[in-house]
Amino acid sequence: EAQVTQNPRYLITVTGKKLTVTCSQNMNHEYMSWYRQDPGLGLRQIYYSMNVEVTDKGDVPEGYKVSRKEKRNFPLILESPSPNQTSLYFCASSWLPERSQFFGPGTRLTVL
């Protein structure tokens, strides 16, 4: 089954404690992206990757890091989380960045 998986699905942490949210896709897509969803703001892109070892900033990259060492994986790293990073995070993948993307189920992060 074609899918994008994210782990964990729910996470409560404290300010400053480094965390990683994993994302994996099994469709051999070249393009992967991270979004955050906040009330009234819709989906905003954090980082994206056009291929292995190629990553770039989206609209709201501050406080986040990513890596793309393998085609299927695109982890999102928060080195020092802060309460304003409390949000719902989605990973997505596609063949082309400007066309329909497959989304993961989401990770709800709370930073206390």
Added chain:
Amino acid sequence: DQQVKQNSPSLSVQEGRISILNCDYTNSMFDYFLWYKKYPAEGPTFLISISSIKDKNEDGRFTVLNKSAKHLSLHIVPSQPGDSAVYFCAASPISNFGNEKLTFGTGTRLTIIP
């Protein structure tokens, strides 16, 4: 600056009637538009798309119209209870423009009343 706008945060429609969700955009470089549907505790799923050179695309009960300048709409006919979800409009620019990505609107929560 919100380049893709969905000005109705919520919409309630009687089952069996038509649901019309609207989307406006400001960037004249957008040439491809998509609608996504999102249920609670799930990721968005692709619903239907349209390119700027077409004024209509149909897929079963879903139709996206692109007939007005910088405005498109999603029609659902007839509306069913399972259509209750948040709908996101998204837009992308002309390929090879150098900034290929999807820009999403803020979403409209559609509630179908049985």
